[in-house]
Amino acid sequence: MSYRGLILDFGGVLTTRMRLNGQAFEKSEGLQPGAYFAALNDHPEGVRVYADLEVGRATQEDWNQTIGKILGIDPTDLMRRALANLRPEAVIIDAVERARTAGIKVAMLSNSFGLEPFNPYAELGMLDGFDAVILSELEGVRKPSTLIYERTLAALELTGPECVFVDDHAQNLPPAEALGITTIHHTDPDETVRQLDALLDRLAA
Structure with a gap:
């Protein structure tokens, strides 16, 4: 694949x-x-x-x-x-950058924390560096609704079988899998990167 x-x-x-x-x-x-x-x-x-x-x-x-x-x-x-103690997860951010350099489209898909008066995405510099940013607040629908995954695929102009989805909540994975998306249940950053390397033809190697 x-x-x-x-x-x-x-x-x-x-x-x-x-x-x-x-x-x-x-x-x-x-x-x-x-x-x-x-x-x-x-x-x-x-x-x-x-x-x-x-x-x-x-x-x-x-x-x-x-x-x-x-x-x-x-x-x-x-x-x-x-949210004051949240920080970018460095090894995941590095993997995102490597994937984009290799020509893979990358989307951030988030159930929103709200955007005003505090915008956590802007605060952590997460509004740039993605081909698509899908926030449930703006879509009017949240994970694990199938619709938000369909909108993410549409934003990337890709099909489910062409994509990998990473989430730390197991309940968010089955609707993505039903669309043909390969999923990774995130429990450890290094393990997630290892799985991504294997799935994405070891583009990070």
């Missing part, structure tokens, strides 16, 4: 791990361990506002206010503080 496209998630793939970022945020805000993750994943209002933010039904300020209230902390510019 000759691959012509590479699609990568943002948080936790192109960046350092989201869980480590969240743990650092909890520590910086004086929260109990696990409190932030519980607010996002277990609290009904937290789950709702995050889902709405991802598809543009809620603003980042709505998220700031809701999550701040759940956690009992100052909501001012909360998303910026919550």
